[in-house]
Amino acid sequence: MAAPRSPAARPRRSIETVVQDKDLVVRRHDEIFRAASRIFISRGYHAATVREIAQEAGLSLGGLYSYIRTKEDILYLVFDKLTTSLREAMRRAIEGIDDPVEQIRAALRADLKTTEQYQDEILLMYQETKSLGQPSRRAVLGREADYVKCFEDILRAGHARGVFRGDPQLSADVIAYLCSILALRRWNLRHRFSSDGVQEGLIEFILRGLGAVREGPR
Incomplete structure (x- = not known):
């Protein structure tokens, strides 16, 4: 497939x-x-x-x-570049991969690496999207929705094959938020875990939530 x-x-x-x-x-x-x-x-x-x-x-x-x-143009430019970078990193990461579990794993790894690179900009986006006028805000939120849709499409394909459980749309939104904790919770995480440890831990946590990792006997 x-x-x-x-x-x-x-x-x-x-x-x-x-x-x-x-x-x-x-x-x-x-x-x-x-x-x-x-x-x-x-x-x-x-x-x-x-x-x-x-x-x-x-x-x-x-x-x-x-x-x-305008100054608002500049803020919009920052957010547009950010959402484009996140989306394109995922798109490139899943090219040529057919297995849904490997697709979501590759997408998550690419997204978390990009999130690590743009931690400050992500925090800024959460704080200052409200400062944009309505047309700019609508455009930024639309681009952010496109980014979340990349996750959703992978989940829908895997759900159709019986690989993932849960609602793909809701799961995609939750995953996007979980990835952002690299920026939103960094003040706590950086003192307790390595960056690679956080990223790999998140990937495994998400895969388990999707039912893609089977628990072994205890």
Whole structure:
């Protein structure tokens, strides 16, 4: 049986730019994403200024405004890059894998590695999504739903083959939240467990919950 096909991602909310060179816009947006993440995380979204982000990105204030129009655009850009990275890491991880248990294991491992890389941004997303206007918030939540759907599609395929138990939609939401505890509970976890230990423990915990790991005799 072929691996579930990744669902088409929802359209992004467009960010109006003066620059027409698409490759340059992608590069600058990546630089702005990195700079803004550092500033928002250290200063907080509301205290941070666009001028500080421009300086951190190595751009003049006018240069920055060639690639974004508002401070909200920058926050949206950070969240869009984050959800895209999570989704694409999972998509790449399951390519060529047919067994649903191995698919979910590979997807979880890729997701947890990406979550570890973007811990600060994930925490920021949980804290500051409310700061976005409704169109931006709707777009971010839609992209996050696409990410959760990657888990759901694997679970549905496995459920149809009798491999997984439970409701695929609910299980996918729970799994997405469990993966995020690397960021949300790191203050406690980092003093008690290694990063690899947390990740492998979560994977086994989730697989057991799905009924994919059979308990041996006690």
